[in-house]
Amino acid sequence: MRVPDTNQNSPTKAYVFALATSAVATALALPLRDYLNPANAVMFYLLGVILTAARYGRRASIAASIFAFLAYNFFFTKPYYTFYVNDYKDVLTLLLLLVSGIIAGAQTSKLQAERNFFRTKEHNTSVLYAMSNELTATRGREQIVATTSHHIEEAFNAQAIVWSPSTKLEVLREEQAARWAYEHQQSSGLGTTTLPGAQGYYIPLKGTEYVLGVMPRTHQSFTADEREMIHTFANLAASALERTDIAEMAEKTKVEAEGEKLRNALLSAVSHDFRTPLSSIKGVISSLLMEDNRLQPDDKKELLASAHGEVARLERIVSNLLEVTLLDSGKLKLKQDYYFLPELVGNALKQTESVLQGRKIACQIPPNLPALYVDGLLIEQVLVNLLENAAKYTPEGSPVALHCNAYAGQVKIVIEDEGSGIPAGEEEKIFDAFHTAVTTQPRKGSGLGLAICRGILQAHEGNIKVENRSEGGAIFTIILPVGAVPVMTEVV
Amino acid sequence: MNTSKTHILIVDDESQIRKFLRTTLTSHDYQVSEAEKCADALKLLTTHPPDLMLLDLGLPDGDGLDVIKELRGWSQLPVIVLSARGQEQDKVTALELGADDYLTKPFGAAELLARIGVALRHARSNGNQQEQVFSSQGLIVDLVKRLVSVDDQEIKLTPTEYKLLCTMVKYAGKVVTHGQLLREVWGKHSTEQGHYLRIYMQHLRQKLGDDALNPRFLMTETGVGYRFVLPTHTPGTDHKK
Numbered sequence: 037m038r039v040p041d042t043n044q045n046s047p048t049k050a051y052v053f054a055l056a057t058s059a060v061a062t063a064l065a066l067p068l069r070d071y072l073n074p075a076n077a078v079m080f081y082l083l084g085v086i087l088t089a090a091r092y093g094r095r096a097s098i099a100a101s102i103f104a105f106l107a108y109n110f111f112f113t114k115p116y117y118t119f120y121v122n123d124y125k126d127v128l129t130l131l132l133l134l135v136s137g138i139i140a141g142a143q144t145s146k147l148q149a150e151r152n153f154f155r156t157k158e159h160n161t162s163v164l165y166a167m168s169n170e171l172t173a174t175r176g177r178e179q180i181v182a183t184t185s186h187h188i189e190e191a192f193n194a195q196a197i198v199w200s201p202s203t204k205l206e207v208l209r210e211e212q213a214a215r216w217a218y219e220h221q222q223s224s225g226l227g228t229t230t231l232p233g234a235q236g237y238y239i240p241l242k243g244t245e246y247v248l249g250v251m252p253r254t255h256q257s258f259t260a261d262e263r264e265m266i267h268t269f270a271n272l273a274a275s276a277l278e279r280t281d282i283a284e285m286a287e288k289t290k291v292e293a294e295g296e297k298l299r300n301a302l303l304s305a306v307s308h309d310f311r312t313p314l315s316s317i318k319g320v321i322s323s324l325l326m327e328d329n330r331l332q333p334d335d336k337k338e339l340l341a342s343a344h345g346e347v348a349r350l351e352r353i354v355s356n357l358l359e360v361t362l363l364d365s366g367k368l369k370l371k372q373d374y375y376f377l378p379e380l381v382g383n384a385l386k387q388t389e390s391v392l393q394g395r396k397i398a399c400q401i402p403p404n405l406p407a408l409y410v411d412g413l414l415i416e417q418v419l420v421n422l423l424e425n426a427a428k429y430t431p432e433g434s435p436v437a438l439h440c441n442a443y444a445g446q447v448k449i450v451i452e453d454e455g456s457g458i459p460a461g462e463e464e465k466i467f468d469a470f471h472t473a474v475t476t477q478p479r480k481g482s483g484l485g486l487a488i489c490r491g492i493l494q495a496h497e498g499n500i501k502v503e504n505r506s507e508g509g510a511i512f513t514i515i516l517p518v519g520a521v522p523v524m525t526e527v528v
Numbered sequence: 529m530n531t532s533k534t535h536i537l538i539v540d541d542e543s544q545i546r547k548f549l550r551t552t553l554t555s556h557d558y559q560v561s562e563a564e565k566c567a568d569a570l571k572l573l574t575t576h577p578p579d580l581m582l583l584d585l586g587l588p589d590g591d592g593l594d595v596i597k598e599l600r601g602w603s604q605l606p607v608i609v610l611s612a613r614g615q616e617q618d619k620v621t622a623l624e625l626g627a628d629d630y631l632t633k634p635f636g637a638a639e640l641l642a643r644i645g646v647a648l649r650h651a652r653s654n655g656n657q658q659e660q661v662f663s664s665q666g667l668i669v670d671l672v673k674r675l676v677s678v679d680d681q682e683i684k685l686t687p688t689e690y691k692l693l694c695t696m697v698k699y700a701g702k703v704v705t706h707g708q709l710l711r712e713v714w715g716k717h718s719t720e721q722g723h724y725l726r727i728y729m730q731h732l733r734q735k736l737g738d739d740a741l742n743p744r745f746l747m748t749e750t751g752v753g754y755r756f757v758l759p760t761h762t763p764g765t766d767h768k769k
Contacts, residue, residue: 351634371616371751374723376730378686378740379748385741403734407726412750413616 050092054100057084058107066111074126074328077112078133082140089141092149097141105134136160163191167269173277180280181246184273188250191269192262197236198273199247207235210249214238217247223267225249227257239267244281246522248273262336309353313346345390352424356484363491370495371415374407377440377449384419391427392436400439406518408447414492415516418500421485422451430455440496442518449514457504466502489514533559534648537578539569540610541588545633547568549582552637558644566590573599576651580606580647583627585618593622600626606647610635616751623705623752630752646701646758662697667736667745667757669697678736688713689732692725696746696756705753729754 061080065072081104089097109119113126116356121127167187174180181198188196201218205211213225217238225234235251237258248270252258258266320343322331323334362368378401385397408415426436430453440449446472458466466492486500493500498516505511534557538549541564550560561576563569566587573581581599585592596607609622609630619630628647631640653659662669666679676683676693685693695712696704707721713725729746732738738745747755 347634373751374726375748375750376726376740380750382739382741382743383748383750401741407723407730412748416750 047095050088050096053092054084054088054096054102057081057100058103060084061104062107062111069112074112074129078108078129081108081133082137085137085141086144089144089486093145093148093319094142095146096500098138101134101137101141104137105130108133143492156261157298160268163187164268164272164511168272171272174276175279175280175283180273180276184248184269184276188248188269192250192258192266193253195250195251197251198241199238199249200245206465209234210236214249216246218245223263225467226251227263237263237266239270239318241270241277242405243274244277246274246277257387291442310350313349313353316346317343348390352420353433353484354487355417356421359414359488360484360491363488363495368414368491368495370411372409372411374409375415376407377401377405377447379408380408380412380416381419381438384416384423387416387420388423391424394433395427396435398435398437398439400437402441405440405442405447408516408518410496410516411492414495418489418492418514419449419451422490422514425485425512426451426453426455434441445518447516447518451512452505452509454505454507454509457510458502467500533557535559535561535576535578536644537561537563537569537572537576537581539581539587540561540584540590541565541586542584545584545610547564549640552640556641564588566592566595569595570598573603573605577603577605578754579742580644580651582608582610582631582644584610585615585622586611593618593625595738596622596625596627604651606651608643608647616617619752620705620707623703624707628702642701642758650699652704657769663701664700664756665744669693676736683735684730685735688728689735692728692732692740693736700756701758703755707753709753 058081061084065077069077085097085100085104088100106119109121109130110117113121113123113130115122121130167183170183170187171180174183185196185198188194199205199214199218201215205214209231210225213231213234213236216230217224217240220230221240221242222230223237223239224230225236225238226232227237236251239248239250240246241248248266250258250266305373320339323331324339359368381401382398385392385399423436430436434454436454437452438450439452440447442448467486489500493514493516496516498514500512500514502510502512536553536558538546538553538560538720539562540546540549546562546564550562553560561572561578563572566582566589569581569583569587572578573627583592583595587595592609593721596609599605599607606628607626609619609627610633611618611622611630612633622630628650629643631643660670660672662671668675668677670676674690676685676690691713692709695709706725710725730740732733733740733743733746736745740746740748743757749755749756
């Protein structure tokens with residue numbers, strides 16, 4: 037811990053200071069030699085010794101005492117300017133100067149050391165407190181690692197790294213020391229008995245796969261106190277990392293449980309949805325395969341056409357399933373581009389041609405509608421699902437209307453049918469996966485179509501909602517934000 | 529085995545798909561050979577060069593895209609890629625690598641035969657001078673006089689719109705990716721400006737009186753590009769006898 041600490045300066049400087057105090061004491065006391073009582077002159081030297089002790093500790097204070105002793109002997113005992121002493125009283129004064137210098141120095145430096153100790157301790161506590169505070173608010177492994185390194189670098193004038201088995205260190209020796217610390221779960225490197233030649237001191241973060249490496253910027257090893265402190269930092273970081281692991285695990289379990297629930301619902305819906313068209317296709321084919329089938333050409337054609345229609349239905353279920361899987365796993369990446377709505381509606385109508393057969397489809401799209409910046413395929417899918425929905429839940433032959441308008445940065449696409457509408461209270465639920473409206477009719481869909489619509493629109497930062505028409509029937513409204521419309525100036 | 533029938537190579541690892549393709553194609557008077565893997569396909573392409581290849585992209589021993597890449601090193605043989613909905617990026621990549629067209633699985637027999645017909649026709653006219661007057665469903669593009677008319681009404685186009693229409697007409701019936709169009713109409717370095725293309729296409733449609741809701745000439749292939757719609761011709765009628 038590098039507190040602005042006084043004991044750590046270089047020894048030469050301390051001795052120079054000790055010598056200087058004697059020199060200054062001499063310079064001050066010498067002109068007054070003839071007016072002063074010898075005991076007073078001694079005080080100048082003692083003052084120097086105490087100052088040295090306060091600044092540089094015990095050893096320097098002993099040196100200062102010796103310098104004082106010599107200087108006093110040289111300048112203040114007769115004969116002057118020699119180390120001879122004539123008077124036995126002077127010998128006593130000199131000895132007292134030496135002893136009291138040493139004792140005063142020792143006391144002062146002890147006090148100073150204590151003060152330093154408490155100061156360091158206080159500093160340590162505040163640094164640790166700051167780091168632990170910050171770690172509590174930190175989420176995610178990388179953030180924790182960064183916070184820890186930052187605090188250690190500040191506190192120890194060192195470079196900190198966090199190593200994990202997947203990290204590669206440039207210097208082989210450092211890499212070996214870090215790996216050893218990880219494998220043995222003991223500290224290694226600088227100042228330890230394992231690979232002491234390394235520049236860093238490596239501490240395994242217990243309970244995690246990380247190793248903390250600290251490299252002092254000066255080429256000194258860490259003191260025992262510093263090492264202890266580094267360990268405290270390491271423990272803090274380790275427990276923060278462990279907390280993150282536990283939180284992640286809990287989150288994963290939760291997601292898995294939800295995924296499991298969804299999968300089960302999906303399986304039951306899918307097996308039902310697949311079975312219906314499959315039975316009808318199988319029926320058609322088996323009757324055609326019968327060797328003695330007496331089907332008229334017209335009947336054959338009709339049977340095959342119905343099988344063809346059922347296959348189209350299966351196809352849509354499969355593509356819906358694929359999309360719901362993508363939406364659900366969050367893997368759906370929008371491939372946005374500029375599209376004009378009629379292009380998308382045209383393609384959607386083509387895909388639903390067979391199910392909408394015999395219906396009047398009224399499309400009204402204003403010619404000046406801005407281009408939409410959307411994932412064209414997905415928006416097509418939304419339109420297909422809604423048109424199909426209309427075909428499924430409204431009486432055969434009843435009309436469907438599609439119209440749209442743009443205002444305030446949004447495009448609204450409305451699809452209206454003349455069926456029985458949405459039962460009260462179901463307006464939100466029908467967008468949940470696997471929900472199909474409660475009606476007296478048999479279940480007709482997987483309940484995926486509308487959930488996919490909502491998912492796709494949410495991915496586009498748009499929305500979809502449904503309401504009932506006052507004359508009967510449902511109105512689905514798609515809301516899409518209009519992207520920045522490209523300006524045509526650069527290309528001619 | 530030297531027949532005069534048009535020879536089609538089917539590359540797909542699903543035997544049921546191969547069976548469907550084989551039955552449909554042989555019944556329409558094509559000669560068919562089959563491969564399950566990239567390696568087999570490449571071998572057959574050199575030993576028994578077909579007139580056209582139907583290529584599935586996901587093959588057990590590699591990516592169909594690599595087959596196209598390699599093939600284009602020595603041959604301009606028409607290639608139609610078979611792939612699923614949602615793999616638009618693969619389709620675009622295949623087309624940019626030199627595939628001629630694609631079919632989205634599952635597809636029907638009529639679509640298959642129509643695409644094959646178009647690809648073969650383009651392959652045959654390749655190198656020949658483009659016809660001087662293009663005409664389809666009431667649209668007439670006189671490439672010499674630079675005149676365009678729809679249902680005998682002359683249409684005034686800007687130079688860019690005209691160039692765009694000519695490019696679409698040149699590849700009539702085939703899909704053209706955004707990238708290909710940008711390069712052909714605007715030049716090499718314009719591939720970043722895809723939105724202009726869409727706006728020009730919209731203008732062109734308006735001038736031709738084409739309804740995007742039910743396109744007569746210019747169809748959007750979402751996520752891939754555009755296709756000049758040809759009237760469904762009777763499949764199998766125009767290959768060599």
